[in-house]
Amino acid sequence: MATMRVNELAKDDFFWQIEYKHDRCTLCGRCVAACPFKAIEARVERRRKVVSDDITPNPKVIFQTVPVIKQVVNEYNFCRGCGICEKVCPNDAIRPVRNPDHRFQAKYRSVTGDPFKRGGRNNLVTSARTLDKIKIGRISQMTDPSLDAQRHTFDLLAPFGRVLPPQEIPFEIKDGKLVEREHTPPVRWIYPIIIGDMSIGALSWRMWEALAIATAYLNEEAGIPIRMCTGEGGVPVRLLKSRYLKYMILQIASGHFGWNRIINAMPEMVEDPAGILIKIGQGAKPGDGGLLQAKKVAKHIQEIRGVPKADLLSPPNHQGLYSIEESVQKMFLSFNAAFKFRVPVAIKVAASATSVSVYNNLLRDPYNIVGGFFLDGIDGGTGAAHEISLDHTGHPIVSKLRDCYLAAVHQGKQGQIPLWAAGGMGKGWNLAADAFKMICLGANGIFTGKLMLQLAGCVGNDNGKCNACNTGLCPVGICTQNPILVKRLDIDKVAENIVNYFLSVDHELKKLMAPIGNSSLPVGRSDALIATDKAVADRLKIQYAC
C-alpha cells in the first residue's frame, strides 16, 4: 500500500474551495486570466466517458483527455475567495466556496516557518458591534422642538488644531471688543470625517488619486470641507506644489518615508497643508511598525519614497523618541517650526489600555502644541500586517474614545486637544450613524479608511474574504502597484462613488442632528444615546434601555 501523504496540503485545507462545473464551462479562460493569485489554472484530466455512436443505443466506454480549470494546491497560490473568477465567468461555471473545516493557517506556518500575513480586516470579531448596540434615544418633541433637517442650517464642522482654554487666549479689550494680542496655535474647522491615512504605496496610485480627486471635488463643488490624510509614504510632488495641498493632512510616521521630498518641495508650496499628523501607532498593528512588502514597492513608489526596491518596514516607534514629552518637543521643533506655526500638528496613536495616560499627559503639555489626538482602534488598518496582530492585538475604539473624553472632562479640558477616533467606522456601511454616536460619546470627529476601499470596489470582508492587500495582487486594483491590476480600477467611478457616499452621509448627519434639536455637532452629548446592552451602557456611562 502506498504511503498516506497526510501531511501534504490538500484542497480540503484551504479557506476556500473552487467549485467548478465542468458541464457549464466553455473554456473561455477568463477566470484563469483574471485570478491575480494564480489560484486556478488550466489543466487536463483524463476522463472516462460513456458514448454511443450508433442509431440504437450501443454504449462504449472511452477515455479522453479534457481541459479543465483546477484549483492550485500550494502554500503560495491559495484561493482568497475574492470571487473575481465568478465575476468574470460568463457561464456561472466557477466560484469559490467557503470551507468551514479549513486548517490553512496551521499548514502555512508549519511549512513556511513564517507568520501568516495579510491585509484587510480583523477576522475574528464578526458579532454585532458596540456601536450597533447604541441608539439615539433622546428625541426632541413638545417643549424642545426637533429641527427640520431640510429647512434649518446645521454647522457640521469640527476643530483640528490646539484649542486654547479661554483664559489663555491672548485677548485684550479695545473699544469694547476683544482683539488678539499675539499669535495663537492654528485651528482649522473641517468636516468631522477625515479620509484616514492610507499611504500611496499601500494603495495603488490610482486609488490614491481617486481619493484625492474625491476630496478636492467634495471641497470645491459639494461644499463639504473634508480632509484627506496622506498616510506615511509621501505625496506626489505635483500635488505638493498644487493648491489642492490645502485639503491634505501630511503624515509622518516612524519610517519617515517620503518626507525628504516633502521638505524639498516646501519652498515651492503655494498652499499650506491642512495639517501634519505624526503617526505613533495604528489600530491594526499596535506596537508594530508599518509594513510595505517589496512586491508593492514599484518604481514610482521608490521615487516618491526615495527608497530602493525592498521591504519597507517602519520601526514600531520613532527612533529618538522615548517619552511623550519628547514627542511633543519633536512636533514643536520640527513641524510647527517648519511651517512657521501656521499648520496644526496632531498625533495618532493606537488605542490601547494606556492611551488615556498619553492623552492626559498631552493635555498638560505646556507648549500648547498638540493639535489633535487621533485614536485608532483594533478594527483599523489596511496594508499588510501579521495576522496575529490583526486579529489578536489592539483595543476596541468605542470605550477608549470614551475614556479619553471623560479623562478630559475630569481635568476640565474637554475640547482642548480635539479627539478623532477610528477603527471600524462604517463597518456596518453606515458611516453617518457611527460618526454621530462617536461624536456624542466625545469625539470631535472620526476618520475612516477601509470603507473608502469598499466604495472603490474592494471585494474583501470581515470573514476572511480576499484580505490580500499585502500581496500586491489586489484583484480590483486598489492595493497593488501591478499596472495590469491597477487598470481594473476606474478612477472616475471610484471618485464619484466616494463623493456620492459623502453627500448622503452629510444628509444623514443632519437627519440625526435634527431630531435631537442640535444645529451644531453634539460633541459629548451622551445623554442623547441609549444602549440596548447593559454592559455597554455601564462601561460607556450612558443610559441603558430595553
Add this chain to the structure above:
Amino acid sequence: MCRIGAIKSKNYLHPSKALYLMRSQQKGHDNSGFAMVMQDLGGVFENYKDLPILSLACTDRGMKIADDILHEAGFVRMMQWTPEVHPRDWLKIEPMPNYIFEVVQYPKSYKYASKDEKEELLVDMRLKIRQALEENHEGYVYSFWPDVITLKEIGDPTDIGEYFGLWEENDELKAKIITAQCRQNTNYDIVRYAAHPFFLQGYTALANGENTFYEKNKNFQEKLYKGYIGFESDSQCFLYTLHYIHKILKWPLIYYKHVITPLPFEDIEKREDREVLKKIRASLAHLEINGPNTIIGVLPDGTLFTCCDSKKLRPVVVGYTDDTVIITSEVTGINELLPERNWEKDIYPHEREMVVINNNLEVERWQQ
C-alpha cells in the same frame, strides 16, 4: 412652559407688580411655583445697601445651623426681616417653617479686604451653609449678597402671594429690579433650588426653555468655578456661563451671545473679527446652548438684558415707558402693568439680538 419676567424701574416697586405680571400670563404655566429675586432694595433694606443679606427658607434647626456658621466666621447680624405669613387651609402651597432675610456685617478681619475677597467670602459662606442645610435636610439658602433678596416657593403663585401677603402693596419690601418666574421644575424632581431666577455673585438669570446641551455645559462648568454647583435645572447653566464670561473672563457682555449661540461658520467668515469669533467658538464649544430658549439676565451693576436661542424658538417681549422697562414672556404681562405705554415701541428681540437696558433705562439693541 415657564413664564418669566423682569421689571426695572427708576422708582422702588413692590413685589405685587411681579405677581400681577405673572398672573396675567398664567395660562402659559402650570401654577406649580413662583420665585423672584429683588435687587436694588428699598423699604426695610434701604439703609443696608452695602451689607450682605442672607435669603433663607428653613426649619428652626436650619436657622440655627446657618446662624452658627455665620457667627463662627465672624459675621454679625445687623437686622433680620421675616415676612408675615398668612396660612390658610385652602392655599395650594408647600411652605417651609421659616423665611429669613438677614442683614449681616462682614467679619472684622475683612475690614480692609478687597471687593474680590469679600465676594469670594460670600460665595464660600453660602456654599458652606447650603451644604450644612442639605446634609440635615433643614432648608435652602438662595442668595447671600448685598442688596439682594430671593424667594422661591412651591405652589400656586396666587396662593403664594396670599401666604406672604404680597398682593397688598406696603412700604416694607421694595426694589428697583425684580425678576420673577412661574412654575416649578419639570425636567427633574421638584427641588426648590431648581426654580429660576438663579443667582450668583450679583448675576441673575432666568430662562424659558430647554437646554439640550445641558450635559455638555454642566460637565464643563463644574470645573470652572466653585460656585457652579447644583445643576438642578438645565437653565442654571445660562447663569454660570454669564458669570464666567463677564465676571471671570471679564469679556464684554456682547460676547455672552457669541458664546451661547455662536454664529454659523458661514456668517463668521464674513466678519472682520472672524479670528476672534472662531477662537471663542473653539474654546468655549462646551458652553454653547442648543434648544429653545429665552434668557433674561441682570448684571451686578443693574444692567438688564434679554436674548434668545439661535432659532428664536421661545417668545419674549420688551415694553417700556420713561421710568419702567419690562421684559417678559407674553405681551399681556406688559399690558397689565404698563397699559399707557406706546406699544408700537415694544421690541420682540430676534435670534441674533440682545436687548440691553442700562441704569438710565435706555434700551439698546445689540446685533450679534
